[in-house]
Amino acid sequence: MDEIHLGELHLGDIDTVQLLTPEGSRLSDARYDAWVADVGDEQLLALYEDMVVIRRIDTEATALQRQGELGLWPPLLGQEAAQVGSGRALRRDDFVFSSYRENGVAYCRGADLTDLVRVWRGTTASGWDPYAINMATPQVIIGAQTLHATGYAIGVQNDGSDAVAVAYFGDGATSEGDVNEALIFAATYSAPVIFFCQNNQWAISEPVKLQAQRPVAERAPGFGIPSVRVDGNDVLAVMAVTRLALDRARGGGGPTFIEAVTYRMGPHTTADDPTRYRDASEVETWRAKDPIARLAAYLSERGLLTDERSEAVSAKADAVAAELRAGCIALPDPEPMAVFDHVYSTAHTGISRQRDHYSRYLRTFVGDDTTPSAALDQHDTLHQQDRKAS
Numbered sequence: 001m002d003e004i005h006l007g008e009l010h011l012g013d014i015d016t017v018q019l020l021t022p023e024g025s026r027l028s029d030a031r032y033d034a035w036v037a038d039v040g041d042e043q044l045l046a047l048y049e050d051m052v053v054i055r056r057i058d059t060e061a062t063a064l065q066r067q068g069e070l071g072l073w074p075p076l077l078g079q080e081a082a083q084v085g086s087g088r089a090l091r092r093d094d095f096v097f098s099s100y101r102e103n104g105v106a107y108c109r110g111a112d113l114t115d116l117v118r119v120w121r122g123t124t125a126s127g128w129d130p131y132a133i134n135m136a137t138p139q140v141i142i143g144a145q146t147l148h149a150t151g152y153a154i155g156v157q158n159d160g161s162d163a164v165a166v167a168y169f170g171d172g173a174t175s176e177g178d179v180n181e182a183l184i185f186a187a188t189y190s191a192p193v194i195f196f197c198q199n200n201q202w203a204i205s206e207p208v209k210l211q212a213q214r215p216v217a218e219r220a221p222g223f224g225i226p227s228v229r230v231d232g233n234d235v236l237a238v239m240a241v242t243r244l245a246l247d248r249a250r251g252g253g254g255p256t257f258i259e260a261v262t263y264r265m266g267p268h269t270t271a272d273d274p275t276r277y278r279d280a281s282e283v284e285t286w287r288a289k290d291p292i293a294r295l296a297a298y299l300s301e302r303g304l305l306t307d308e309r310s311e312a313v314s315a316k317a318d319a320v321a322a323e324l325r326a327g328c329i330a331l332p333d334p335e336p337m338a339v340f341d342h343v344y345s346t347a348h349t350g351i352s353r354q355r356d357h358y359s360r361y362l363r364t365f366v367g368d369d370t371t372p373s374a375a376l377d378q379h380d381t382l383h384q385q386d387r388k389a390s
């Protein structure tokens with residue numbers, strides 16, 4: 001397979017890789033077909049199931065937030081193909097550094113369902129063990145994870161491993177200094193890292209056109225990094241471009257920048273109201289490019305997605321949603337004073353003072369059944385230890 005050459009990209013003629021049209025027809029592509037030639041019927045059906053399940057997780061979590069069970073949720077509705085196509089291309093020992101919206105990638109990495117919602121329920125400061133699924137916990141500081149991914153990639157390169165780091169971020173993140181610094185370092189050290197930008201057209205209420213006068217994918221060649229623009233609602237095309245980029249990185253070819261052109265059909269988070277800044281017609285235009293509908297159309301046309309199969313996928317999605325809901329609701333409330341644990345490994349007067357203040361505040365509730373007396377007793381012991389230490 002040819003490598004992507006920097007000289008291939010020119011202003012104004014950037015192509016978007018597509019293997020499945022919105023109507024569900026398979027296009028042939030001399031360059032990318034080979035990268036998904038091994039994807040047989042069962043694997044296509046598995047990709048379809050992944051996307052349906054991920055959408056179901058998303059709608060269930062959104063419902064949980066609306067019912068007051070989660071404080072917040074960042075929906076990924078419409079971005080299933082970008083996340084599944086790339087997530088399923090990775091090896092177990094590759095490492096993912098994501099933002100808060102990559103719940104679909106986390107599902108592909110094998111994250112426990114309850115772990116997807118712990119943080120959003122506010123019961124913990126981080127959702128899962130990064131080393132159990134080789135995926136860092138979600139980054140809320142926009143773009144910072146691109147630096148982490150680049151540093152990690154330089155590390156595995158030094159170790160002589162052929163594992164790859166993948167940074168997921170949005171179109172808005174490309175305006176951040178961190179992302180630009182990461183691109184420079186990755187190019188300089190030829191780091192085995194993939195910059196996977198999900199261009200979902202909006203950074204909260206800022207349209208991508210305001211931030212990027214040219215396609216986002218055109219930025220990377222300026223840093224010496226080859227880039228590719230792919231239809232992010234086409235799971236097969238996303239898988240093909242990700243596999244090529246992984247192959248380049250494993251073979252010492254360095255970083256690749258992927259712009260997956262997709263659309264966030266829901267709000268930025270459940271705290272946002274997109275009707276205030278975007279036209280309903282825009283959403284409808286993108287709904288016609290739905291990633292799940294096009295794969296369903298392709299599979300149905302080929303007689304693969306039978307009623308029976310479709311029902312089995314729905315049943316699986318419902319079971320996953322029920323498990324997610326049960327796990328979420330059963331999460332124990334942490335002791336209030338536990339928020340001060342693990343902030344510093346040694347005594348710290350700033351934290352001690354805050355802990356003391358909060359403890360006194362909690363004591364104003366004494367007599368109330370919700371008073372966490374065990375936590376307060378524990379706090380007193382810790383506080384005395386701190387005092388002795390300082």
Ligand SMILES: Cc1ncc(C[n+]2csc(CCOP(=O)(O)OP(=O)(O)O)c2C)c(N)n1
Pocket residue numbers: 099101140141142169170171172173174200202203204264268
């Ligand atoms: C450094 C930083 N600046 C600002 C914010 C506030 N903020 C949260 S999400 C967001 C928009 C991000 O848009 P994009 O990168 O396109 O990702 P998307 O949410 O669309 O997936 C902003 C500005 C932040 N979290 N971090």
